[in-house]
Amino acid sequence: MGKLNYLTKEGFRNLKVNKLMSVASITVLFSCLMLIGIAFMLLVNIEAFISGVEGENIIMAYVDDAATDIEIKKVGLDLEKIPNVQSVEKINKEEAYRDILSDMDENLKVYLEGLEENPLPDAYRITVRNMSSFDTVVEQVKSVTNIFRVRENSSLAKQLSDLRDSVTTISIVIIVMLLLVSLFIISNTIKVTMFSRRLEISIMKSVGATNSFIRWPFMVEGIVIGVIAGILATGAVWLVSEFALSSLTSSLSIVGASVEVNFIDYALWLALAFVGIGVFTGVFGSATSMRKYLKERKFVELEEE
Amino acid sequence: MIEFNKVSKKYDGAQFYALKDIDIKIEKGEFVFVVGASGAGKSTFLKLMMREEVASSGNIVVEGVDLNTIKNKDIPQFRRSLGIVFQDFRLIPNMTVYDNVAFAMRVIGTPEKKIRRRVPYVLSLVGLNEKSKSYPRELSGGEQQRVALARALVNNAEIIIADEPTGNVDPQMSYEIVEMLMRLNEAGTTVIMVTHQHSLVRCFDKRVITIKKGEVISDTPAKVGESATAHINAASEITNEYVVPPDEDYSAYVSRSDAPADDADDSQDEGGEN
Ligand SMILES: Nc1ncnc2c1ncn2[C@@H]1O[C@H](COP(=O)(O)OP(=O)(O)OP(=O)(O)O)[C@@H](O)[C@H]1O
Ligand SMILES: [Mg+2]
Numbered sequence: 001m002g003k004l005n006y007l008t009k010e011g012f013r014n015l016k017v018n019k020l021m022s023v024a025s026i027t028v029l030f031s032c033l034m035l036i037g038i039a040f041m042l043l044v045n046i047e048a049f050i051s052g053v054e055g056e057n058i059i060m061a062y063v064d065d066a067a068t069d070i071e072i073k074k075v076g077l078d079l080e081k082i083p084n085v086q087s088v089e090k091i092n093k094e095e096a097y098r099d100i101l102s103d104m105d106e107n108l109k110v111y112l113e114g115l116e117e118n119p120l121p122d123a124y125r126i127t128v129r130n131m132s133s134f135d136t137v138v139e140q141v142k143s144v145t146n147i148f149r150v151r152e153n154s155s156l157a158k159q160l161s162d163l164r165d166s167v168t169t170i171s172i173v174i175i176v177m178l179l180l181v182s183l184f185i186i187s188n189t190i191k192v193t194m195f196s197r198r199l200e201i202s203i204m205k206s207v208g209a210t211n212s213f214i215r216w217p218f219m220v221e222g223i224v225i226g227v228i229a230g231i232l233a234t235g236a237v238w239l240v241s242e243f244a245l246s247s248l249t250s251s252l253s254i255v256g257a258s259v260e261v262n263f264i265d266y267a268l269w270l271a272l273a274f275v276g277i278g279v280f281t282g283v284f285g286s287a288t289s290m291r292k293y294l295k296e297r298k299f300v301e302l303e304e305e
Numbered sequence: 306m307i308e309f310n311k312v313s314k315k316y317d318g319a320q321f322y323a324l325k326d327i328d329i330k331i332e333k334g335e336f337v338f339v340v341g342a343s344g345a346g347k348s349t350f351l352k353l354m355m356r357e358e359v360a361s362s363g364n365i366v367v368e369g370v371d372l373n374t375i376k377n378k379d380i381p382q383f384r385r386s387l388g389i390v391f392q393d394f395r396l397i398p399n400m401t402v403y404d405n406v407a408f409a410m411r412v413i414g415t416p417e418k419k420i421r422r423r424v425p426y427v428l429s430l431v432g433l434n435e436k437s438k439s440y441p442r443e444l445s446g447g448e449q450q451r452v453a454l455a456r457a458l459v460n461n462a463e464i465i466i467a468d469e470p471t472g473n474v475d476p477q478m479s480y481e482i483v484e485m486l487m488r489l490n491e492a493g494t495t496v497i498m499v500t501h502q503h504s505l506v507r508c509f510d511k512r513v514i515t516i517k518k519g520e521v522i523s524d525t526p527a528k529v530g531e532s533a534t535a536h537i538n539a540a541s542e543i544t545n546e547y548v549v550p551p552d553e554d555y556s557a558y559v560s561r562s563d564a565p566a567d568d569a570d571d572s573q574d575e576g577g578e579n
Contacts, residue, residue: 002417006417207409300359301361
């Protein structure tokens with residue numbers, strides 16, 4: 001126990017002693033994680049934006065005027081049973097009529113008020129969960145009894161769903177590439193660190209230190225660097241999403257879609273992922289790049305020439 | 306016991322053998338000087354012994370351990386049975402003198418309490434108690450060398466392997482260091498010491514192995530019956546080599562060197578000095 005305590009303290013002491021190298025490693029790791037985080041938040045925002053537009057893209061199903069109240073209720077229930085339907089909302093003809101009237105020009109209003117009966121049908125507003133099955137849902141809505149007309153915009157729905165798919169794919173490719181580049185940069189940083197400390201490692205070996213005894217302080221260093229860089233990167237991504245991304249999305253909302261992405265919803269996961277990546281690369285990276293310096297020579301009988 | 310059987314060593318990419326057909330047997334409790342010109346292969350001889358290098362052919366057995374077939378995981382344990390002074394000191398640059406010496410004890414899992422008593426004592430043996438908080442870069446060559454010596458002594462290893470432990474210190478200090486090793490040897494420790502200072506070798510009447518161009522050209526056994534006058538003569542001889550005023554009182558070195566060496570004997574019972 002005392003040994004572990006000592007080795008852990010050694011790890012912290014080394015961070016302090018090799019201050020420049022520690023700061024450099026943290027900076028490299030931090031930059032990589034921050035780029036990944038920003039790419040991720042961009043993805044999330046674009047997805048949210050598309051979803052916002054999708055929200056406008058709904059199916060309106062108008063109920064036959066002749067249908068009784070019970071039949072109208074049944075239409076609602078039937079619609080809810082269709083797979084991939086996210087929500088079914090009834091719009092009363094009275095409400096719809098009142099809305100129209102309030103929006104209308106005074107002159108026209110007088111004309112409409114002359115009508116004895118509400119000319120509008122009862123309707124259901126259906127939102128679809130998965131846009132790729134939009135067409136199927138439309139077909140099923142059409143086949144429900146007592147529906148006389150369906151209004152939809154399937155081509156827009158399709159475009160949006162395609163757009164979202166490609167945005168997701170591109171983002172994932174970019175994030176994976178960033179991740180690979182980061183791993184490369186980080187492993188190189190660790191290699192340089194190890195190289196500069198190979199003397200230290202060889203001395204430890206020559207006085208009989210076991211490999212795990214030598215490794216442990218390096219692991220502690222890796223963990224601490226990973227945690228610090230992870231926390232800093234989370235903070236940086238938070239700042240970027242709060243200020244840069246939110247102003248971007250608010251300008252997008254002019255187009256008509258409202259985007260609500262709260263960084264806080266992702267903060268915990270992002271922080272965990274960052275610290276995870278940081279600790280993993282720190283520990284795994286130093287373990288692998290140290291192996292070379294820990295290796296013992298092997299006896300190989302030399303051929304006489 | 307250390308045994309070299311027909312050992313040859315050729316470094317990777319080297320043209321010549323650094324060592325050729327070495328047959329040497331060093332008994333437990335012996336004191337052996339290894340001498341030879343620069344580049345003769347003395348350090349290689351020691352590096353093979355501590356398994357920092359492996360033989361190209363032949364085999365080496367140290368205290369029953371065959372260094373050709375030893376498993377990697379057993380190497381640290383094997384090295385702990387040796388106290389090694391490296392020619393290039395090998396002090397860890399970012400550790401203080403104290404921590405460099407203490408490190409060798411921490412490696413074998415010595416309790417911190419014991420380390421705190423033992424390290425100052427061993428540092429006092431090499432006259433470096435004042436420097437325990439210094440870093441290696443703040444020390445002179447001779448001081449660094451003495452830290453390396455302290456680290457080799459601190460664990461009471463059964464075998465001390467010292468590559469020119471007196472290479473950077475003044476004649477008086479050289480003499481004291483050999484005296485100290487001699488005392489450890491009398492208490493049963495096997496000592497193998499490489500040196501350039503022939504005069505130093507001559508005055509101690511111990512076994513001398515001479516290496517020339519990778520081969521052992523002479524191996525003279527120890528002469529018995531050394532006397533105090535021999536010591537004094539030896540001290541003066543070493544000192545003369547470095548040209549000191551003729552009226553210097555050399556006997557002072559001898560008596561002074563005896564004091565710390567006495568303590569070096571009670572190896573297990575550390576901390577007497579602090
Ligand atoms: N790692 C190495 N790779 C290749 N050649 C080496 C290596 N180490 C030593 N040699 C060569 O092996 C020979 C013996 O070297 P060694 O270090 O054993 O000499 P030495 O007797 O200790 O010399 P010195 O008194 O100068 O320390 C030399 O010719 C040297 O150049
Ligand atoms: Mg040498």
